[in-house]
Amino acid sequence: MSLTFWKGCAAFLLAGMFPFHQIAAQPPAVPSSASSAPTPLWANADQSSGKRPIEVARFGQGSRYVLIVGSIAGNDPDSLTLIDATCRLSQQFAPPEPISLLFIRTPNPDGLAEHVHTNSRGVDLNRNFPSRNFTLSPNRLTGPQPASELETQYLLRVLDEFKPARVLHIQSGLREQPLVLLNDIWVKTSGEAVLPPDVPQSRYHYTLKAGSLEEFVDAELKLPVATVSLAKGARQIQPAEILRLAVGQLIQPAKPDEPLAGASVSAGNSGNPPESAVASKSTFPSTSPIPPEEKKPLRGEVQLLPTPPVFAPTSTPRRSPRPDDHRFQTLPSPRK
Numbered sequence: 001m002s003l004t005f006w007k008g009c010a011a012f013l014l015a016g017m018f019p020f021h022q023i024a025a026q027p028p029a030v031p032s033s034a035s036s037a038p039t040p041l042w043a044n045a046d047q048s049s050g051k052r053p054i055e056v057a058r059f060g061q062g063s064r065y066v067l068i069v070g071s072i073a074g075n076d077p078d079s080l081t082l083i084d085a086t087c088r089l090s091q092q093f094a095p096p097e098p099i100s101l102l103f104i105r106t107p108n109p110d111g112l113a114e115h116v117h118t119n120s121r122g123v124d125l126n127r128n129f130p131s132r133n134f135t136l137s138p139n140r141l142t143g144p145q146p147a148s149e150l151e152t153q154y155l156l157r158v159l160d161e162f163k164p165a166r167v168l169h170i171q172s173g174l175r176e177q178p179l180v181l182l183n184d185i186w187v188k189t190s191g192e193a194v195l196p197p198d199v200p201q202s203r204y205h206y207t208l209k210a211g212s213l214e215e216f217v218d219a220e221l222k223l224p225v226a227t228v229s230l231a232k233g234a235r236q237i238q239p240a241e242i243l244r245l246a247v248g249q250l251i252q253p254a255k256p257d258e259p260l261a262g263a264s265v266s267a268g269n270s271g272n273p274p275e276s277a278v279a280s281k282s283t284f285p286s287t288s289p290i291p292p293e294e295k296k297p298l299r300g301e302v303q304l305l306p307t308p309p310v311f312a313p314t315s316t317p318r319r320s321p322r323p324d325d326h327r328f329q330t331l332p333s334p335r336k
Contacts, residue, residue: 060099068086099247102164107154124142176235177199214227226245
């Protein structure tokens, strides 16, 4: 996508931060003075298990949604720095039609506040999604049953209502370079991701973690999903590269070395929207805890949370050896 293309799309800029319980258009953002407060970057949504708000933002008027989720792990501040900067860049350069970007800063505000991996109930949220391989022996980390946590339920509602064209999950990594993992559906429908050559990309290769967001999106929803693992080295993935990954090839192919408007925006730039920015009437869904009497088994509908069904074990059952397989033949007893 050329620089001219992205500048042309700036005419459709939106300042899309919305409370979940309010659907209302806001007037154009016109700064009145140098001392006026900047437009908020995030809006509060429903509460987590620990009664903390889940922060969200939306940009764009298109009917094709891309969901960008910050790290589900609470102790992952690096991902928050990147998703904040990406959200600021989207505030300046909203996506062109027909794309809308949905941001969830982190589904785990409790872990963020307490500097721990899990939520306030001690559950690893990335093992709590409804999974074909959900463990037969639930424990504290997995949660007592699939989608037992409010945070997981909220993500399921977002996925069900918006039915995104693709999902991005940003998390920390241990490599010297960032790494983008794509599922097979992404590659089959869109080809390789639009990224610079020095940002490696690979496939999951069937290593999707049981009960993870990625496994649920891949196996149950059959949607393109990518995990962005950040780097510990000097090469950091940039906000513009996240936006290119999010919208690339949903509109038209872009060259990886082609500059993206606003690519120089850093995490410290406030990125107030231009005067022409207007708010969309659409909003994220509101989520309230589902009463126990309304819970039903999962039958292909995301919003129906399951009672504990019989799931397959996470490990592959050991196969019985064939009688003619020489590797498993019984050796004769040793001579006395």
